[in-house]
Amino acid sequence: MVGTSGRKFAAIRDHLQKGIAEQYRDMDVTCDTFPADGIDRDPQAYKAAIDALKPGSGCCIFTPDDTHFDIAMYAVERKCHVLVTKPAVMTVDEHIKLRDAARKYRVLVQIELHKRWDQIYADARERIRSYGDFTYFNSYMSQPQSQLQTFKAWAGKSSDISYYLNSHHMDIHCWAMQGRAVPVKVTAFGSTGVASGKYGCPPNTEDVITVLSEWKNIPSGNKGIAVYTAAWTAPDNAEVHSQQRFQCLCHNGEVRADQAHRGYEVTADRKYMSVNPMYMKYTRDSAGYYAGQRGYGYLSIETWVNACRDLNHGKKTLEECHATLPTLETTLELTALLEAGRRSLDDNGASIDVQKLIKGEER
Structure with missing residues (x-):
């Protein structure tokens, strides 16, 4: 486990012990940590950790x-395989450079886009592809504003809420459109006031x-239009941590999915919740063991681990991985949409040509 400050690891180990080891049977949470506990700050600590790995490691x-x-x-x-959370990178230029390096060193770089393993979203993707030309797509995803207490070290400075949350449903849309449609241009708009005024983020965050x-x-x-909206200023103490839903209208059909509300409601300690164990099941099984292996949050990581193992043992090729997994080879349009959105925001809502951005003409 790697961070930038060794002084945080004592509290992290305590958290892992209480939150995992003491909650599930036979769950070992011991790990090596970088940098050492006494180090105040070392942003390059990841290099020592990676240097300790053998080629083919993850x-x-x-x-x-x-x-x-x-x-x-x-x-x-x-020569290590990589699983990177979304967004994989922040620009098309970085995406292409990292993709080309992965080709050169013959390693798997997969993006942790766990919604692809949600059976409802996976089913929706296939139905969308059978309904003819796409006409309209819209999505909304939010998180409570208290998250800004955690994110204010970088929120509005090095990234934004579109990179962090819009990336989920942009990917679902791009995935459904593979070989069927391409993004042409992007315009983006943002609202302000809460992050900067209430949580101390930079002005205009x-x-x-x-x-x-x-x-x-x-x-x-034929033209199609899409609207992706993300917010990190939703009210605290709502029935879900994150509102998340999308709609896709095609020439011959329509799909709507609400991932936040699965018909499973819980009320306890004067708190009403709409819970989703299909993402991650935290309750133990009857014997006290962890039992969340079927959740799509777990499966997205397990699939990458299995793919790395199969690659290392010659049971699978990188080309087979690219055909079924969200790798750098198949997600360039997602990165382009995210970068185009940021460019448009920085240019007062200017229209950005996505295809020129992909070709390098907008860089």
């Missing part, structure tokens, strides 16, 4: 968005970001 990256590229590139160049995009269906050339 490296999971769940760090602030603007650090993904450097850490992932360091791991790839040492967006509370909510809406990315509007125009698409072109293949081969018809």
Whole structure:
């Protein structure tokens, strides 16, 4: 386990002990940590940790968005497989460089886009692909504003809520459109006031970001439009931690999915909750063991681990992985949409040509 401050690890170990080891039977939470406990700050500690790994090992990256590229590139160049949380990187240029490095060193770089393993979303993707040209897509995802207490070290400085949350449903849309439609242009808008005024984030930090995009269906050339909205200023103590839903209208059908409300409601300690164990099941089984292995949050990581093992033993090729997993080879349009959204925001809502961005003409 790697961080930037060794002085945090004592509290982290205590948290793992109480939250995991003491909650489930036979769950070992011991691990090596970098940097050493007495070190105040070492942003390069990840290098020592990766240097300790053998080629073919796996490296999971769940760090602030603007650090993904450097850490992932360091791991790839040492022939380690990588699982990186979304967004994989922040620009098309970084995406292409990291993709090309993964090709050179023959390693798997997968993005942790766990919604692809939700059976409802996976089913919706296949139905969308059978309903003809796409006409309209909209999505909304939020998190409570108390999260800004955790994120204010980077919120509005090195990344934004669109990179953090819109990336989920942008990916679902891009995944459904593979080979059927391409994004053409993007315009983005943001609202302000809460993050900067209440939580001390930089001035003009967006509370909510809406990315509007125009698409072109293949081969018809018919236009489609998409609206992706993400917020990190939702009320605290709502029935869910994160509102998350999407709608897709096609020429021959329509799909709507609400991932936050699965018909399972719990009330305890004067708190009403709409819970979703299909993502991650935290309750133990009858024998006291962890029992969340079927959750789509777990499966997205397990699938990567299994793919790395199969690659190392020659049971699977990288090409087979690219065909079924969210790797750098198949997610360039997602990165382009995110970067185009940020460029538009920085240019007062200007229209950004996504295809030119992908080709390098907007860089």
